[in-house]
Amino acid sequence: MFVWPTGHVGMMHPVGGAKAKTIFEDFLTYARASRASVSYKDAKLLLSVGKNQAETRKSFFEELALLYVPYRSNQVLLTPLGQQLFDLLDGKNLSNLTPAIARQSTALIVWAMCRSQINRPQSRGVPAPSEADWRSCDVRPYAAAWMAVGDLGGTLSLDEFLGPLRRLHDASGYSNVIQSIRQARKSGTQLATAAELSGGSLMNYRIYWRSHLSCAEQVLQWDEKLGQFRAHSANWPVVEAALKFQAGCTGNALRAIQGLRWSSPDDYFMNVAGAACPPFLASGSPTVTIFNGQNLADLRGFAVVAQGGTYRITGGPALCQLALKMPCFHPTSSSRLLRIDAKQQHLDGSIELLLGLGRPIANLAVLLSALDSKND
Amino acid sequence: MTDGAASLSELAKAGALPPRDFTNSPQRVAEVAQQALELPSLNAATAEAAKAGHFDPQVLEEAVAALCMGHLILAGPPGTGKTSLARALAGAFNADLIVETANPEWSVYDTIGTQTLKLGGAAAPRHGLVTSAVLSCATAMIDQFDSGDGRQAIWLLIDEMNRADIDRAFGPLFTALAGGGEAGMVLDYMDGRPTLMLPARFRIIATVNEYDTRFVNAMSGALRRRFSKVAILPPLNDADGKSSGAEWKTASGVALARTAQTLDKAVPKDAQDLLAAAALPIREVFGFIRASHDGKVPVGTAQLIDIAEYLLTYSAIAGASAGVDVWPTIDRALVARLLPGLETDSTRARLSQGYLQQFRGKFPSLTRFPDRIEAFLHGLD
Numbered sequence: 001m002f003v004w005p006t007g008h009v010g011m012m013h014p015v016g017g018a019k020a021k022t023i024f025e026d027f028l029t030y031a032r033a034s035r036a037s038v039s040y041k042d043a044k045l046l047l048s049v050g051k052n053q054a055e056t057r058k059s060f061f062e063e064l065a066l067l068y069v070p071y072r073s074n075q076v077l078l079t080p081l082g083q084q085l086f087d088l089l090d091g092k093n094l095s096n097l098t099p100a101i102a103r104q105s106t107a108l109i110v111w112a113m114c115r116s117q118i119n120r121p122q123s124r125g126v127p128a129p130s131e132a133d134w135r136s137c138d139v140r141p142y143a144a145a146w147m148a149v150g151d152l153g154g155t156l157s158l159d160e161f162l163g164p165l166r167r168l169h170d171a172s173g174y175s176n177v178i179q180s181i182r183q184a185r186k187s188g189t190q191l192a193t194a195a196e197l198s199g200g201s202l203m204n205y206r207i208y209w210r211s212h213l214s215c216a217e218q219v220l221q222w223d224e225k226l227g228q229f230r231a232h233s234a235n236w237p238v239v240e241a242a243l244k245f246q247a248g249c250t251g252n253a254l255r256a257i258q259g260l261r262w263s264s265p266d267d268y269f270m271n272v273a274g275a276a277c278p279p280f281l282a283s284g285s286p287t288v289t290i291f292n293g294q295n296l297a298d299l300r301g302f303a304v305v306a307q308g309g310t311y312r313i314t315g316g317p318a319l320c321q322l323a324l325k326m327p328c329f330h331p332t333s334s335s336r337l338l339r340i341d342a343k344q345q346h347l348d349g350s351i352e353l354l355l356g357l358g359r360p361i362a363n364l365a366v367l368l369s370a371l372d373s374k375n376d
Numbered sequence: 377m378t379d380g381a382a383s384l385s386e387l388a389k390a391g392a393l394p395p396r397d398f399t400n401s402p403q404r405v406a407e408v409a410q411q412a413l414e415l416p417s418l419n420a421a422t423a424e425a426a427k428a429g430h431f432d433p434q435v436l437e438e439a440v441a442a443l444c445m446g447h448l449i450l451a452g453p454p455g456t457g458k459t460s461l462a463r464a465l466a467g468a469f470n471a472d473l474i475v476e477t478a479n480p481e482w483s484v485y486d487t488i489g490t491q492t493l494k495l496g497g498a499a500a501p502r503h504g505l506v507t508s509a510v511l512s513c514a515t516a517m518i519d520q521f522d523s524g525d526g527r528q529a530i531w532l533l534i535d536e537m538n539r540a541d542i543d544r545a546f547g548p549l550f551t552a553l554a555g556g557g558e559a560g561m562v563l564d565y566m567d568g569r570p571t572l573m574l575p576a577r578f579r580i581i582a583t584v585n586e587y588d589t590r591f592v593n594a595m596s597g598a599l600r601r602r603f604s605k606v607a608i609l610p611p612l613n614d615a616d617g618k619s620s621g622a623e624w625k626t627a628s629g630v631a632l633a634r635t636a637q638t639l640d641k642a643v644p645k646d647a648q649d650l651l652a653a654a655a656l657p658i659r660e661v662f663g664f665i666r667a668s669h670d671g672k673v674p675v676g677t678a679q680l681i682d683i684a685e686y687l688l689t690y691s692a693i694a695g696a697s698a699g700v701d702v703w704p705t706i707d708r709a710l711v712a713r714l715l716p717g718l719e720t721d722s723t724r725a726r727l728s729q730g731y732l733q734q735f736r737g738k739f740p741s742l743t744r745f746p747d748r749i750e751a752f753l754h755g756l757d
Contacts, residue, residue: 296387341524356524358521359394370392
């Protein structure tokens with residue numbers, strides 16, 4: 001029976017506990033080796049673990065499309081996303097990261113996980129799916145699992161995950177899965193088999209999924225007593241923003257959990273799953289604050305590209321709600337408000353705002369104070 | 377600031393942003409005053425302005441360049457299209473125009489502002505026409521900043537400015553006009569004597585008629601220095617001595633449209649044929665009258681339109697056609713539509729007896745018009 005495979009290694013995260021931090025440091029080691037053109041064979045020796053575990057970790061980093069070793073090559077290549085994560089944390093003391101860097105790290109890792117597909121080249125995880133299965137499966141497993149958490153009221157039990165969810169093969173079947181879980185919750189029906197929930201050979205599989213789905217406890221927290229995941233209140237908005245981004249302006253849930261086609265391993269790692277995280281998500285504050293009456297949008301969480309008298313901001317569906325002509329504030333333009341002159345959706349689902357110069361700002365300090373009081 | 381109170385108007389009230397309405401807080405115009413005028417390209421602006429009539433391209437360039445830098449006086453005889461040109465120039469700069477016609481009674485109370493009594497006897501400030509225009513300009517700027525479209529400014533056209541006692545009416549403007557955005561105009565009639573800054577986008581265009589000296593008040597040197605001045609004269613005659621053929625084409629088109637409006641129907645073909653037959657004689661007469669650059673009478677395009685309109689209307693109601701002699705009708709038209717504007721001291725000073733003799737010799741079919749001019753020159757009218 002087809003079930004989602006995953007790497008048999010714990011989750012990586014720079015602030016997610018000792019184990020997660022160690023695995024994250026291994027990623028940084030591989031990334032440094034890549035930048036220094038150290039071969040894959042030699043890079044493995046630089047890790048804190050033996051050769052086999054080093055290969056397993058490399059496979060997991062490939063699962064997250066942070067780096068990859070092209071087939072029959074001896075070269076570690078960083079994807080654009082991997083470079084983003086490496087550049088954010090290289091040279092920093094992981095024991096003493098600022099909250100902002102920690103938040104941005106979570107955002108990049110969440111982005112990586114949301115983009116990960118069953119249908120991907122090399123390193124397909126455990127249990128190894130048949131070629132027919134991995135080729136035909138169109139699910140993004142982490143995105144689907146996290147969307148289920150949202151759709152099911154912020155919780156997901158291991159029973160629900162191990163039962164119907166991890167068997168989801170076609171993204172189009174997602175609604176039925178959610179429906180069956182809701183019914184099971186009402187009726188008290190157990191969805192996973194006793195074997196799936198007991199110890200034995202499936203123990204490792206469960207442990208790793210628990211670690212991965214929770215993103216080392218950074219986006220979901222495991223309640224041992226209830227046997228379920230619960231959304232992490234501080235970081236969950238980042239997951240929601242990433243899913244909304246993938247769903248596009250129309251909020252198409254299927255689009256959020258459905259994998260994309262790729263033409264070659266390079267295409268997958270460089271353009272599909274390993275594509276750079278949009279700045280608004282990478283900021284870790286991908287939200288738009290709108291003052292009462294929809295009169296002013298606070299876009300401080302977004303990166304802006306200024307060119308001449310115009311400004312561009314790219315973000316996710318949070319930007320869909322902003323109306324044309326709406327005045328906005330971004331610190332790049334500290335003497336004038338900005339105004340949304342055009343809005344377009346790109347093929348990757350991102351929303352681009354074209355902003356012109358709006359009303360002058362008479363007193364920046366007063367404006368910032370008003371914005372901050374609104375955000376409190 | 378509490379939740380729900382931070383709309384733009386609340387932010388304006390808190391001082392973070394300029395307000396949209398400056399009526400009660402004219403000093404806050406300073407918050408937008410520095411925003412520069414968006415300048416059009418010289419070519420685009422002169423092309424736009426040229427749509428207002430027949431003007432020397434070099435004159436249009438001078439006017440556009442002057443407005444890029446500041447305020448403008450358009451000086452010239454009546455009918456040369458100064459007001460139309462002012463409107464077109466404002467349009468070329470994407471500005472709206474408030475038009476005020478000057479009168480000799482104006483004082484600072486009319487132009488800058490004064491106090492007025494409200495019901496119940498309390499005093500309230502009332503902005504004058506210049507102050508109101510400045511405040512409207514600031515509001516237009518806010519609207520354009522907020523919407524990204526619309527006019528970038530509102531300008532003030534003071535038509536026939538030298539009819540007013542200029543220094544008495546505009547004195548307090550001097551400081552503000554000279555300030556280049558750094559000085560302002562103190563509004564004495566308001567509590568706190570607020571200072572009104574002139575937005576960098578604000579312009580005053582003044583037209584002055586330097587021909588009709590009956591109404592001309594001298595502008596002081598102080599005020600003149602604050603304006604660029606461009607002379608608007610009638611179009612130059614063609615090489616054959618007739619008035620401009622291109623001007624006639626435009627003028628006759630305008631006259632046709634106006635006559636159709638007057639008649640409330642299309643102008644009859646016979647009338648149009650008569651106008652076509654009268655074209656060369658009329659251009660010849662205007663060319664002669666206008667040989668103005670050597671001291672003759674500089675009548676404008678407006679008068680040409682008036683003559684053409686008279687011919688069309690007369691022909692339409694009298695049933696005249698191209699087959700008839702056009703000269704008597706032209707003579708009648710000149711008396712009815714051109715003469716009144718010429719009965720000024722300026723005409724008396726410019727025309728000599730010799731000029732009239734030349735006129736009679738060149739246009740023997742015209743009798744009433746030169747007779748009336750002669751009577752006027754000798755005080756017999």
